Amino acid sequence: MLKNLSGVLAILVMLLATSACDDRLPGLQQTDTGGGSFSGIAPDRAPVPEQMTATPVPAADNGVNAGNSTADVIEPKVIRQGEVMFETSNVVETRDFLLDLVRRFEGYTSSDNQYRLHDRLEAQLIVRVPSSNFDPLLTELEGRVGRFESKSISASDVTEEYLDLSVRIQIKKETEQRYREILLQAKSVKDILEVERYISQLRSDIESLEGRLNYLANRVSYSTLTIRCYQLNPRMIGFSSRLSVALNDGWNNFIWFVLGVIALWPFLLAGILLIVVLLLIGRLKR
Numbered sequence: 563m564l565k566n567l568s569g570v571l572a573i574l575v576m577l578l579a580t581s582a583c584d585d586r587l588p589g590l591q592q593t594d595t596g597g598g599s600f601s602g603i604a605p606d607r608a609p610v611p612e613q614m615t616a617t618p619v620p621a622a623d624n625g626v627n628a629g630n631s632t633a634d635v636i637e638p639k640v641i642r643q644g645e646v647m648f649e650t651s652n653v654v655e656t657r658d659f660l661l662d663l664v665r666r667f668e669g670y671t672s673s674d675n676q677y678r679l680h681d682r683l684e685a686q687l688i689v690r691v692p693s694s695n696f697d698p699l700l701t702e703l704e705g706r707v708g709r710f711e712s713k714s715i716s717a718s719d720v721t722e723e724y725l726d727l728s729v730r731i732q733i734k735k736e737t738e739q740r741y742r743e744i745l746l747q748a749k750s751v752k753d754i755l756e757v758e759r760y761i762s763q764l765r766s767d768i769e770s771l772e773g774r775l776n777y778l779a780n781r782v783s784y785s786t787l788t789i790r791c792y793q794l795n796p797r798m799i800g801f802s803s804r805l806s807v808a809l810n811d812g813w814n815n816f817i818w819f820v821l822g823v824i825a826l827w828p829f830l831l832a833g834i835l836l837i838v839v840l841l842l843i844g845r846l847k848r
Contacts, residue, residue: 636721636725637721638719638721639719639720639721639724639778639782640693640717640718640719640720640721640782641717641718641720641778641781641782641785642693642696642715642716642717642718642785642786643715643716643785643786643787643788644696644700644713644714644715644716644785644786644787644788645712645713645714645787645788645789645790646700646703646710646712646713646714646787646788646789646790647710647711647712647713647789647790647791647792648707648709648710648711648790648791649711649791649792649793649794650707650791650792650793651793652793653676653683653684653685653791653792653793656685656791657674657676657685657687657791659706660687660689660703660789660791661687663699663702663703664687664689664691664699667691667692667695667698667699668691668692668695669689669690669691669692669695669699669784670689670690671687671688671689671690672688672689672690672786673686673687673688674686674687674688675687680795680811681794681795682792682793682794682795683792683793683795684790684791684792684793685790685791685792686788686789686790687788687789688786688787688788688789689786689787689788689789690784690785690786690787691784691785691787692783692784692785693782693783693784693785696785696787699787700715700787703789720778720781720782723778724775724778724779724782727771727774727775727778728775730771731768731771731772731775734764734767734768734771735768737764738761738764738765738768741757741760741761741764742761744757745757745758745761
């Protein structure tokens with residue numbers, strides 16, 4: 563009796579195991595072509611591999627490899643930028659020297675502006691140099707200038723964001739590949755259109771993430787330095803010259819004030835009339 567019962571239980575276990583295996587599908591549940599329904603995996607809910615390493619970082623626009631770090635060995639990603647200002651005796655010559663200095667350190671100028679103010683001639687350059695040349699360029703510039711009137715250097719660690727973007731791109735690319743495999747299995751027009759919609763959404767997300775990653779890679783590879791130098795006008799050097807300029811500026815400001823008051827004559831007239839009316843009303847009440 564016990565032997566017969568054991569045999570029946572063994573047969574039931576085998577039938578249940580076979581049924582469970584038949585119900586497992588790779589991610590596509592689809593009936594025949596006679597109008598079946600499609601149930602895919604949403605891009606945001608796609609299964610994530612247990613172990614994921616970052617893909618090689620796409621190269622930046624400047625052609626420099628942005629990095630080959632993985633999730634196991636992470637190279638720090640730091641964005642460095644700074645700003646310096648100093649006085650010079652000749653803005654034109656100093657500007658030429660700065661352009662030559664940037665070229666020698668394998669950088670380039672992203673902005674070059676000059677301003678003529680009432681007391682000075684000023685030039686502002688925004689330069690970008692490879693991160694490895696940032697400190698040497700600053701050292702040589704400071705040695706040539708002697709002393710900066712102001713100097714500000716900052717560094718931003720973007721390693722976490724950098725790695726997060728790399729992993730997200732990797733996951734979305736693998737999900738896109740799975741959807742392309744599912745697309746080969748789809749038979750109805752409805753299923754094909756739905757899978758293609760998911761693929762298009764994934765492709766848009768991947769391109770957006772890669773754009774941000776390339777931007778960070780470029781900012782990490784090339785540091786940014788803003789250089790401002792100015793040359794005082796000769797008439798601003800001596801005390802007597804400065805005194806005469808101050809008196810002249812004071813007179814000009816007074817003239818502008820008078821002109822401004824005259825320009826407001828409608829409001830002054832309206833104010834005077836309002837005061838007169840208020841005074842008459844007060845007198846009549848008394």
